[in-house]
Amino acid sequence: GAGVSQTPSNKVTEKGKYVELRCDPISGHTALYWYRQSLGQGPEFLIYFQGTGAADDSGLPNDRFFAVRPEGSVSTLKIQRTERGDSAVYLCASSLGGPQMGQYFGPGTRLLVL
Amino acid sequence: RKEVEQDPGPFNVPEGATVAFNCTYSNSASQSFFWYRQDCRKEPKLLMSVYSSGNEDGRFTAQLNRASQYISLLIRDSKLSDSATYLCVVSTAGAQKLVFGQGTRLTINP
Numbered sequence: 001g002a003g004v005s006q007t008p009s010n011k012v013t014e015k016g017k018y019v020e021l022r023c024d025p026i027s028g029h030t031a032l033y034w035y036r037q038s039l040g041q042g043p044e045f046l047i048y049f050q051g052t053g054a055a056d057d058s059g060l061p062n063d064r065f066f067a068v069r070p071e072g073s074v075s076t077l078k079i080q081r082t083e084r085g086d087s088a089v090y091l092c093a094s095s096l097g098g099p100q101m102g103q104y105f106g107p108g109t110r111l112l113v114l
Numbered sequence: 115r116k117e118v119e120q121d122p123g124p125f126n127v128p129e130g131a132t133v134a135f136n137c138t139y140s141n142s143a144s145q146s147f148f149w150y151r152q153d154c155r156k157e158p159k160l161l162m163s164v165y166s167s168g169n170e171d172g173r174f175t176a177q178l179n180r181a182s183q184y185i186s187l188l189i190r191d192s193k194l195s196d197s198a199t200y201l202c203v204v205s206t207a208g209a210q211k212l213v214f215g216q217g218t219r220l221t222i223n224p
Contacts, residue, residue, distance in 0.1 A: 031210060040122070042201050042214030043158065056211060091157060100146045100205075103212060105157035
């Protein structure tokens with residue numbers, strides 16, 4: 001079946017602009033996660049949704065970052081007033097339940113802020 | 115100090131060799147443990163979960179030492195296709211997020 005999909009695959013923007021990154025999880029997966037991965041580092045947790053609600057947003061670095069999942073399926077990560085330090089690969093993952101069931105990652109969106 | 119620490123490598127080993135990676139974690143409340151594999155410019159993929167008693171999946175063996183807060187991965191008879199970055203991952207009881215190590219880069223040479 002279809003895996004996790006993310007769009008766009010690449011995004012180049014200018015400092016100060018607003019960007020939206022989209023994630024379409026595996027059908028039926030109630031849990032959705034956003035991570036950010038910088039070059040040479042492992043992914044870092046941003047936010048976790050169970051259904052429509054953000055159950056854990058402790059990884060969001062500041063209030064420029066916001067994510068929604070209004071219908072419990074597709075999620076959008078929104079970054080306001082982008083900064084060069086926001087450049088990274090943004091990964092989305094979904095799972096059926098807890099982490100012991102495995103999280104399935106999408107291909108990521110490579111964000112470059114000039 | 116990072117919550118999950120790994121030697122970033124790179125490890126360069128000949129095809130057919132046995133290679134071992136280790137990682138340590140600092141949070142004693144960690145309850146679930148995994149190894150993920152990540153190919154260059156691709157997403158991480160679950161390689162295997164790690165159980166307290168140790169577990170094996172083909173050429174791959176994972177071990178967990180809770181007392182020392184230490185996880186290992188052993189790859190026997192390495193193949194060219196094993197070249198990738200191996201990420202040590204933990205999760206804490208009650209938390210859904212995964213905490214990743216920096217990753218260990220492995221290259222298998224012909």
